[in-house]
Amino acid sequence: MLRNRAAIAFVLVLLVVAMALGGCxxxxxxxxxxxxxxxxxxxxxxxxxxxxxxxxxxxxxxxxTPAAPADATRLETLNIALSGQVADPTNLNIYAPGVSRSGTGIHQVIYEYFFYQNLQTGEYIPWLAESYEYSEDFTQLSVKLREGVTWSDGEAFTAEDVVFTYDTLLANPGMTWASEVTKWVESVEAVDDYNVTFNLLAPSPRLHLNREAFPAVGIWGGITILPKHVWENEDPLTFKSTDPIGTGAYRLVNATTTSFTFERRDDWWGTTVWDVVPAPRTINFQYVGPETTVALALAANEIDTPFIGILSVGSLQEIMRRNPNVHAWTDEPPYAWLDPCPRPLMVNNAVAPWDQKEARWALSYMIDREAIVALAYEGTTVPAWGIWPNYDGNQPYFDAIADLLEQYPSGTYDPAKGEELLQSIGYTKGDDGMWVSAEGEPLRVRYLVQADSTEEMKVSAVLADQLQTQGIEVELQPLAGGVMSDTILRGEYDIKLHSFCPGYIYENLELFNSKFYVPLGEAAPWYERNSFRYNNPEFSAIVDEMGSTSPDDTETIIAQFHDAMAIWLDELPVVPIVQAPALVPFNTTYWEGWPSATDPWNMPVSWWATFELVLTGYTAPETGEWVGGIHPAGQ
Known part of the structure; x- marks a missing residue:
C-alpha cells in the first residue's frame, strides 16, 4: 500500500507538470x-x-520552439532559480546564525576563498592565496596571499583582513563556525602584508582541507575572510552587511525576498591578474515558484539553471523533450550528477538488537537498493556500498579495498543470507511470517523520517514495505524541526536515512570516531557525527593516525584506510543505501560550457561557493592552462 500511494502521488505530480507545460x-x-x-x-x-x-x-x-530573446540584455544575463524565498533580504551577514549564504548568491559571487577544491578532478586550486606550507611538526601553517587582490570598494586585500577575521571568530563563539575554528586555531599572525601564520592547538596536517576552520572550499561553503575596514567597528552578530563588500567578480545591486541581482565588476582584480572577464554581465538568483513554475521557465528559456531539489525526473524529461537546449549531467538516465554526500541508513548501535553486527548485516541484506533507486529516486542514482561519492579522486582508495568488498558485499541484496544471520542471533519466523526473538518479542524497527523531505518520505515508503515483507515490523515516525533534531541527537531511534558529508576519505571515517560517542539520552555532536553511537577504540586509533598523517602521503593513508575499512565493513555501523543524486539541468540557449558527464571539468552546483569557478574558469594547478568558464552560446 505504501508503495502504491507513493506511485500514485508521483503520477499526479507528473500530470500537473505535463499539463502546465502542455498549456504553454x-x-x-x-x-x-x-x-x-x-x-x-x-x-x-x-x-x-x-x-x-x-x-x-x-x-x-x-x-x-524556444522563445526568441526579448532583448539584448538577456544575452548577457544569467538567471538561476532559487529553491525558496529569503525572509530578510537586508541581512547579508555571512556569519550571523540563520542567514542564508547560498540562497542569496553572496558566497558564490561576492566572496572568494584562499583555495578551491575541485572534487570532480581532485585539484586544489589557489585563488586568494598562492601557496601554503606546514611546519615540520604540523603545528603552524604559513599561507602566502596573492598580491593585487582588492575589495570591491577598492581597498587592498591583505594579511590584516585575515588576522581580523580570525580574531573576531575566536572572540565571538556565537558566529557561524566559530566553534570549529576554536577547536583548531590558537591564533593567526601577520608576517607582512601578504604572509600569515596560523598557530594551531595541535598537529593538524589537514587544516587546509577543513572548510569549517580554513578558507578553502570544496563542498558548499567555508570560512570567509571579512574586510577589516568595513567590519572592525561593527558587532559581528548584529551587523547586517546589507551592501556586502567582497573580493568577488560581482557586486550586489538589488535584493528582495525573491530576487538577488548582481552586476559584474569591471575592476575585478582577477581581470588584471589572469586577463579573464566572467561572461555574464548580470546574474539573477531568483525564486520563481514551485516545481511547475520552474519547469515552465526553464522550457521557455527564462532561467538557465535551477538549484538542487526543485525538479523531479519526470519534469526534467518533459522539459528536455520540449526544449532541446536543456541538458542534464547526462542526457540519458540517471541524468543526475552525484552529490558528495551519499545516503546511508544510520543504525543505532546502542539499541538491541542493532547493537549486534549480525542484525545490522541482516538489515543490509534485506534491502533491495535497486528497487529504491527505481521507485524512490526515479532512476536518477545508483546503489551504494559505502559512505563516499563515486568520484575519480576517491577511486585509488576504493581499488585498495577490493579484497574487503569481495569479503563484505555491503551493497548486496540477499534476503536468504539476512535470514541466516537473524537465526544466528536467536530469531525465528512465526506462522505470520514475522520475526520474533527467543523471548517472543517481535523484531521491530523505529524508523525516523524527516516529514518535510520529499526524498525521505519516498524512500521510507519503499524501504518500510521491503522490511515488512521480510518479516520486520516497521514503526514509521515522521518528525520535523527541533523535535526531529532532539530525537536523533539523544539516540531515540533505530534507523534514519541521512546524508554523510563532506565525502572526503578521512573526514567521513572520522564521523565514526569514538571521541564523538555519548551514552543514550545525551546529545551527540551531530546527526552523522556518531548519533548512531558506534564505539570501537581500535578503529578510532587508526582514524586518529590518518588524521595526523599528511594528506600528501597517499601511500600511507591508503594503507590506513584499508586497515580501518577491515573493521568498518566487518561491523557495518551504518547501512549504505544509495549515492546522492543532484538533478541540476542547465540551459544552453544563451550560455554554454557547463560541466557535464562528457566534460566533467567542475561541479555543476550553483548553490556552492565553487560556482564562481564555473563562471570564470581557473588555472589548472598542474599544467598552468586555463580551464572552463561558461561563455555565450555559439562563441
Missing part, C-alpha cells in the same frame, strides 16, 4: 476553416513579412 506549447492537432493571417518572425536585420494562408479542414501540428 502543446503539439495538439487542430482544424482551421477560415482565412488566417500569420506573422512570420525572422532575424532583426530582415524586415517582418506577412503571409496569408487559406487552410480548409487540414490537421495542423504545432511544434513548440
Amino acid at each position: 506549447a502543446a503539439a495538439t492537432p487542430q482544424t482551421v476553416v477560415q482565412e488566417v493571417t500569420v506573422p512570420v518572425e525572422v532575424t532583426k536585420v530582415v524586415e517582418v513579412t506577412v503571409e496569408v494562408t487559406t487552410v480548409v479542414e487540414k490537421e495542423v501540428v504545432v511544434t513548440p
